Amino acid sequence: MSLRLPSLRGVQAFEAVGRSGSVAIAARDLGxxxxxxxxxxxxxxxxxxxxxxxxxxxxxxxxxxGQIYLRSVRDGFDHLRAANDVLQRARLKSEIVMSAPPSLAIRWVRRLLGEWQNLTPGVSVRLLGDDHEPVFEDEQVDFRISYGTARLKYAHFTDLFVDRVAPVCSPSFLEAHPIENPADVMRWPLIGIEWKNPYQSPPSWSDWAIRFGLTQL
Known part of the structure; x- marks a missing residue:
């Protein structure tokens, strides 16, 4: 097989016509x-x-x-365009882009970023509050803070913290009904928390009871 490649201008013209289906449109795109x-x-x-x-x-x-050739050529040009986008982002971007669910971005991350940027004034960070889980190869996002099992879609991740739950009640209720052992908690009406996918629900009352050796609710 010949190692000599055909003219890149010819391949570019072929891809443009094959993609658009028109010589006129291809000519306009290529100037x-x-x-x-x-x-x-x-x-x-x-x-x-x-x-x-x-x-x-x-x-x-x-x-x-031509159809066979176009499929391979199109893939090659798609890779070239993607590589050029990455290069342009690296050359032009002057900030780090972080994405997080809106509840985290507003209530927690924004405050911490403000404190961090006071310590590192030379670095600019833009925070996006978005429930959408980004695709790093396609979107201009550098870091994502996810919750629950959503983190598993990424090849690399680090757990920042793990949820823990504890029973709570009003001080007046506790004063009227003293709690001496875990079984006393289970005698009263219990309110739980359930979150819909993609978030994993926190431990339930059943999990809490089993943790303390209580097998019946």
Whole structure:
């Protein structure tokens, strides 16, 4: 097999026409004239030795070889565009972007970031309050604070803290009904917490009772 690659301009013209289905649109996207695009494609066909388009009057249709070639070429250009986006972000970005669920962003993270930035004034951090779990390869987010099992979708993560629950009641109720042992807690009406997916619910009263050797509620 030949290691010599065809003209990149020809491949670029072919991909643009195959993607858009129009020489005129491809010419506009590439900043060329339609005649120049056609010439590039003609030279490419000579280099690869197969017909990539069928010419039907003024329209072009991909041949079977053209369809096969376009699939691979399109993947290659998608990778090039993604690489260029990464490079541009690295060159132009002057801040760290952090995403967190709105409840965490407003009530907890924003305050901590304010304290941290007072200690590191040379670093800019932008906080996004969003329930959407980002895809780092596609979105301009550097760090994500997730809750529950949502963290498992990421290849790399660190647990910041683990939830713990404890029974509570009003001081007046406790004064009227002293609690001497865990079994006393279970004698009264109990209020629990349940969160819908994707958040994992905290331990239930059953879990708490089992922890203290109580098998019946």
């Amino acid at each position: 060329l004239t339609p005649g120049a695009v056609s010439q590039h494609i003609g030279r490419l066909e000579e280099e690869v030795g197969v017909a990539l388009f069928e010419r039907k009057g003024r329209s072009l249709a991909l041949t079977s070889w």
